Amino acid sequence: MKYSYQPVIGLEIHVQLATATKIFCSCSTDYIGAEPNTNVCPVCLGLPGALPVLNGKAVELGIKAAMALSCTIRDKTVFHRKNYFYPDLPKAYQISQYDLPLAEGGELFIAGEGGALKRIRITRLHLEEDAGKLVHSAADGRLEGSECSYVDYNRGGVPLAEIVSEPDLRSPREAREYVTSLRRLVRYLDVSDGDMERGSMRVDANISLQKKDAATGEILYWGERSEIKNMNSLRAIERALEYEIRRQTVVLENGGVLELETRHWNDGDGVTTSMRSKEAAHDYRYFPDPDLPPIEASPALLEKVRTSLPEMPWAREARFRNEFALPEADAALLSETMPLADYYEICVRSGASAARASNWVRTEVLRVLNEQNIAIEQFSLSPKDLGALVRLVDDEKLSTTAARETFNAMIRDGVSLEKALEASGGARGKLSGNALADTVRGVLASNPDVVAEIFDGKDDKGKKKKFIVGLVMKEARGQADAASVGELLDTLLQEKP
Numbered sequence: 103m104k105y106s107y108q109p110v111i112g113l114e115i116h117v118q119l120a121t122a123t124k125i126f127c128s129c130s131t132d133y134i135g136a137e138p139n140t141n142v143c144p145v146c147l148g149l150p151g152a153l154p155v156l157n158g159k160a161v162e163l164g165i166k167a168a169m170a171l172s173c174t175i176r177d178k179t180v181f182h183r184k185n186y187f188y189p190d191l192p193k194a195y196q197i198s199q200y201d202l203p204l205a206e207g208g209e210l211f212i213a214g215e216g217g218a219l220k221r222i223r224i225t226r227l228h229l230e231e232d233a234g235k236l237v238h239s240a241a242d243g244r245l246e247g248s249e250c251s252y253v254d255y256n257r258g259g260v261p262l263a264e265i266v267s268e269p270d271l272r273s274p275r276e277a278r279e280y281v282t283s284l285r286r287l288v289r290y291l292d293v294s295d296g297d298m299e300r301g302s303m304r305v306d307a308n309i310s311l312q313k314k315d316a317a318t319g320e321i322l323y324w325g326e327r328s329e330i331k332n333m334n335s336l337r338a339i340e341r342a343l344e345y346e347i348r349r350q351t352v353v354l355e356n357g358g359v360l361e362l363e364t365r366h367w368n369d370g371d372g373v374t375t376s377m378r379s380k381e382a383a384h385d386y387r388y389f390p391d392p393d394l395p396p397i398e399a400s401p402a403l404l405e406k407v408r409t410s411l412p413e414m415p416w417a418r419e420a421r422f423r424n425e426f427a428l429p430e431a432d433a434a435l436l437s438e439t440m441p442l443a444d445y446y447e448i449c450v451r452s453g454a455s456a457a458r459a460s461n462w463v464r465t466e467v468l469r470v471l472n473e474q475n476i477a478i479e480q481f482s483l484s485p486k487d488l489g490a491l492v493r494l495v496d497d498e499k500l501s502t503t504a505a506r507e508t509f510n511a512m513i514r515d516g517v518s519l520e521k522a523l524e525a526s527g528g529a530r531g532k533l534s535g536n537a538l539a540d541t542v543r544g545v546l547a548s549n550p551d552v553v554a555e556i557f558d559g560k561d562d563k564g565k566k567k568k569f570i571v572g573l574v575m576k577e578a579r580g581q582a583d584a585a586s587v588g589e590l591l592d593t594l595l596q597e598k599p
């Protein structure tokens with residue numbers, strides 16, 4: 103009998119909520135680059151007698167994400183203590199949610215295998231506090247001493263939303279699509295910056311294999327799942343899952359047994375290694391936190407959040423495809439973040455044609471952002487100015503070459519469109535009609551030998567004609583486009599006696 107192996111994947115994603123202060127105290131959440139243990143207080147250090155006070159903004163952001171995922175928001179939700187001992191957790195318990203999470207039963211659509219939309223069910227979304235961070239001396243040059251670890255509680259108490267999917271994903275590529283889609287969503291909603299490298303979005307993957315009869319598709323055996331941790335990029339998620347599929351397949355093919363275990367992804371070596379097995383599984387002894395009253399999501403709050411929801415990224419992408427007739431890939435790229443989508447749309451609303459504006463934003467604008475290593479929000483050229491510039495090209499008042507020069511001048515000198523055009527002699531209008539014809543005639547007249555050769559059929563592969571076009575372009579100083587010069591040249595060459 104021949105076998106096939108079907109991966110079954112579910113993801114648990116921790117999203118750091120974009121609040122200014124922590125979830126149960128007023129310490130700052132801005133811990134990146136902060137001096138260790140400076141954003142701390144008795145509450146987030148878990149000192150005796152300190153009482154947590156829930157940050158309403160964290161609840162609001164959690165509800166916002168849950169609504170966008172079409173989850174059902176629970177009227178009354180409760181915080182539990184999840185007990186475990188680890189140095190990064192000063193209270194020896196984490197305040198999290200257990201059987202009464204903030205929201206349940208949602209969905210997110212991704213591009214599945216074969217391109218069709220695929221629905222991924224969301225099991226739940228709950229709120230919890232983040233733990234601190236261990237800093238190992240071996241990995242941090244600033245620290246003295248050998249082989250010791252320090253703990254920095256700046257991150258402890260930062261609000262997280264944990265979003266758990268059903269095991270609906272069937273390949274590493276789908277897992278990547280799902281994470282990409284979720285990241286775009288939280289960014290659109292301003293719920294999180296979704297930065298995986300900086301840890302604002304952390305993905306754990308559960309993966310198991312179904313061993314099937316290759317002929318009938320019947321499931322013969324379903325291996326235990328392993329949970330993979332420490333994947334901090336989209337590429338890492340895909341690679342770790344691909345590795346895990348290979349590893350589990352080998353075990354099953356050799357008649358081995360897979361055990362429930364947690365595995366650590368090592369990005370440098372490209373392997374997962376076992377961290378702990380089922381025997382070491384924690385008993386968290388969850389119980390309701392007596393210091394925190396249940397959260398009640400009032401209809402007024404729900405209404406407030408509902409009205410604050412922007413157009414969803416997938417809706418905007420679809421609108422870009424339909425309203426602006428953009429190809430699928432371009433619509434996806436331009437709707438990746440709300441600021442980029444806004445930038446593009448303002449360009450178009452400022453009079454630029456949708457297709458040309460798309461081209462300019464995707465190539466010229468993204469190139470500059472990349473070169474300057476900045477976000478679109480920091481880009482000096484306003485979308486209105488770019489829209490107006492592109493419109494000049496649409497209306498053939500400026501050649502693409504001249505427009506590109508103007509674009510570069512606006513960025514280089516930080517000037518408005520008017521100023522840049524003034525400096526370059528203004529939108530002189532692209533040469534066309536008689537003016538262009540005169541230029542072409544002038545060039546033909548000063549190159550009689552070449553023209554004669556073309557007439558004698560000695561124009562090898564059109565090289566001579568190209569040579570003439572080049573001369574015209576030079577003469578027109580960027581104020582002509584090669585295609586119309588070529589056409590005009592054909593017409594004029596026929597006129598020749």
Ligand SMILES: [Zn+2]
Binds near residue numbers: 127128141142
């Ligand atoms: Zn604090």
